[in-house]
């Protein structure tokens with residue numbers, strides 16, 4: 215999907231169009247999420263209803279987000295800077311718990327279990343819902359130890375041979391093994407930016423999570439490294455559910471099955487990626503994907 | 509860039525470079541000045557202190573006959589211990605100058621050798637009682653005045669009244685010199701004994717051991733306490749909490765409290781309330797721990813704060829618990845900074861004497877402490893005590909003790925630097 219798609223989007227018929235105006239005005243017009251935010255229960259991996267996030271001083275960053283995320287799908291989250299994509303993503307593995315003064319309300323369920331439930335442990339949750347961050351953040355340890363850290367932590371390998379096996383398969387899945395197989399004991403921080411990001415992905419998949427959250431994983435990478443990671447995401451979809459935040463609409467169009475558009479803390483539109491880019495239902499979405507703002 | 513802007517920039521260049529040069533010059537001058545002072549100080553200390561590492565000995569021919577010693581052939585060790593070695597030494601010295609008859613001069617003769625001479629003989633006999641009844645040639649420690657003379661600190665040409673070595677003693681000494689009976693040897697006493705009123709018998713070992721015990725204990729208490737407090741405050745304590753802020757402010761205040769106050773506190777709390785042994789390294793280390801805790805906490809917190817949050821998130825993101833992310837990643841990365849803080853704190857503590865005076869570590873300690881509750885003194889206090897003594901021989905021992913203190917500090921820092929290097933990793 216390339217320029218042609220976007221041009222088509224501009225020309226596509228629009229259905230839900232509040233009066234044109236400034237960005238501020240639009241915000242008031244977001245009453246509910248348009249498109250198809252909800253899925254059948256059996257396809258749903260993540261279920262979220264009425265999610266609000268407040269930062270210190272009751273500054274609300276996310277307003278009443280309702281959306282389902284499907285099993286084995288790649289969902290792309292797009293929207294202007296500061297609209298709350300990262301904040302929402304971090305709700306899904308309770309990473310916001312680690313931010314002082316951050317409060318999350320609402321109902322989020324993973325496979326039907328409330329992730330804020332009493333019996334739910336955030337550590338276990340984060341083992342099931344892995345996260346890859348915007349900036350590559352390998353540990354200042356060897357490449358091997360970076361990948362082996364998670365499995366060691368959770369006791370996933372019974373012996374050294376099993377651990378070697380996990381490390382190798384994770385690095386292979388992340389498309390990094392060939393490049394680093396001769397220097398597994400060298401520091402992970404000595405890799406290039408793109409390699410580091412793939413190392414972080416390998417580190418995340420080494421614990422076999424069910425869901426991988428990716429916050430702009432390719433924003434610091436060149437097109438070749440980006441392409442490698444996009445291919446990887448496509449492969450990973452076979453076994454994982456992936457939520458990816460991206461600023462590149464081409465990327466969203468290339469790799470995702472569904473796309474969610476956020477605007478000023480609200481979820482404006484969720485739909486099949488193709489529909490979002492060819493036939494956006496909301497004026498704000500259209501403005502964004504046609505590059506009128508954002 | 510338009511020509512006018514280029515012109516403006518060019519015009520300002522000269523000024524900028526001049527300023528840069530000036531600053532470099534200031535920096536260079538200040539470094540040169542501090543180096544100069546350091547070299548001066550070192551030169552002073554070493555030129556004064558190095559002679560203290562040798563001491564003067566006099567060769568005596570003594571007869572260890574049972575009669576002079578006042579013991580029988582089958583004496584018990586106890587009798588051997590209390591035998592009259594003094595008389596043997598006296599006879600030995602007199603044998604060197606048979607012509608001396610006058611009582612006062614005889615006394616002066618005896619004081620050529622140190623009071624340690626008789627104990628030297630005692631040690632010999634106790635080690636080998638068969639020596640009784642034999643003639644022996646022994647090198648015994650000379651008196652500190654003789655030592656000073658032999659090291660060239662006495663000016664022969666000065667008026668007799670101004671000299672501690674009188675004319676008749678000069679004659680004796682010249683004779684000894686001519687007979688090869690006077691010689692300098694490495695000063696083992698200095699490294700194997702405790703303090704003494706007699707400079708030639710005074711050693712640094714008790715103070716050194718006192719410092720070693722005190723510093724080891726201080727490190728043992730202050731490092732884990734300080735690091736744990738820093739980790740708790742930085743990583744786990746609730747933010748924007750009144751009590752946490754209160755504690756923080758107080759830690760910063762404690763860092764600037766004069767050290768003698770900690771000594772008073774130690775006296776009042778550890779000795780008077782808890783009844784811990786006065787003058788002991790244990791109490792000293794408690795006081796020093798209190799004193800350097802704020803330094804370690806503040807430095808450790810700064811080190812922890814400088815670890816990028818992305819590392820914590822990375823660990824949490826794959827399911828590490830908070831504690832695991834802190835101890836597996838954050839603390840190792842902060843370790844170099846934490847160790848630097850600890851070095852600063854320890855370096856501060858090792859040279860500190862004021863708070864320890866308050867808990868009695870200023871005592872005159874002859875015995876080398878063998879445990880953490882034995883009375884002990886520490887190097888800085890020993891330096892102070894010797895610097896305060898009038899004898900010329902103590903002056904050089906003061907400088908020698910400073911050299912030992914510096915060596916102790918360097919050794920300690922070296923260890924910490926090696927440790928720090930171990931923890932320093934590439935990002």
Ligand SMILES: Nc1ncnc2c1ncn2[C@@H]1O[C@H](COP(=O)(O)OP(=O)(O)OP(=O)(O)O)[C@@H](O)[C@H]1O
Pocket residue numbers: 269270273275293294295296297298299300301302313
């Ligand atoms: N730790 C925080 N404390 C306070 N406010 C925050 C914090 N993190 C984010 N915010 C605010 O929450 C809002 C949403 O931020 P968020 O990081 O989720 O945006 P984003 O959509 O990911 O933007 P970008 O595309 O630039 O990454 C912003 O207004 C931001 O200022």
Ligand SMILES: [Mg+2]
Pocket residue numbers: 299300301429
């Ligand atoms: Mg973001």
